[in-house]
Amino acid sequence: MPIGKQKNPPAKQEAVHTDPRYKLVDRTLKRFHYQQDALIEVLHTAQEAFGFLNDDLMIYIARALKLPQSWVYGVATFYHFFSLEPQGEHTCVVCMGTACYVKRAAEIVSTVQEEFGIAPGETTEDGKLSLATARCLGSCGLAPVLVIDNEVLGKETPETTMKRIKEVISTTSSDAGAPVTAAVGQPQEEHK
Numbered sequence: 001m002p003i004g005k006q007k008n009p010p011a012k013q014e015a016v017h018t019d020p021r022y023k024l025v026d027r028t029l030k031r032f033h034y035q036q037d038a039l040i041e042v043l044h045t046a047q048e049a050f051g052f053l054n055d056d057l058m059i060y061i062a063r064a065l066k067l068p069q070s071w072v073y074g075v076a077t078f079y080h081f082f083s084l085e086p087q088g089e090h091t092c093v094v095c096m097g098t099a100c101y102v103k104r105a106a107e108i109v110s111t112v113q114e115e116f117g118i119a120p121g122e123t124t125e126d127g128k129l130s131l132a133t134a135r136c137l138g139s140c141g142l143a144p145v146l147v148i149d150n151e152v153l154g155k156e157t158p159e160t161t162m163k164r165i166k167e168v169i170s171t172t173s174s175d176a177g178a179p180v181t182a183a184v185g186q187p188q189e190e191h192k
């Protein structure tokens with residue numbers, strides 16, 4: 001449901017902070033000093049971390065920037081590079097921050113990439129899986145960290161990641177491996 005006409009829905013913030021990907025959004029908000037004209041940058045970060053912009057995200061960003069929710073929704077729908085729907089039925093976001101990178105995060109990405117024929121930012125042709133990367137999810141002690149759908153996984157290996165992905169898409173995994181088509185998000189500049 002579009003958020004354009006919603007007014008301050010209650011109690012979303014608590015659920016929000018249980019997901020470490022919001023730390024990426026917070027970091028961008030802080031980097032731009034919560035300036036309203038940083039909206040597109042913040043939306044890019046959010047989409048990169050989550051794969052798409054859901055209502056909770058847009059409400060969160062609207063509150064943080066003190067913008068009307070309808071404004072945030074309008075910007076998100078105006079630009080074609082933002083998506084309000086998940087690109088794939090399942091999403092795997094691999095943290096490529098320094099701590100995760102040195103603990104084989106790149107191997108995890110390349111393993112998923114080879115297995116499913118998708119690069120970060122892409123979705124399998126059958127729409128089952130989208131692969132994305134993010135920078136520091138704020139759980140470096142668990143490196144390498146990734147998020148499959150809404151499940152945060154730490155101390156992953158290429159093997160455990162593949163096992164989990166296959167579990168979540170097991171219903172119709174036979175089509176996986178097809179070439180890709182859809183873009184999940186836009187590249188984002190490096191966090192400081």
Ligand code: FES
Nearest residue numbers: 095097100137139
């Ligand atoms: S670098 Fe991956 S959680 Fe911090």
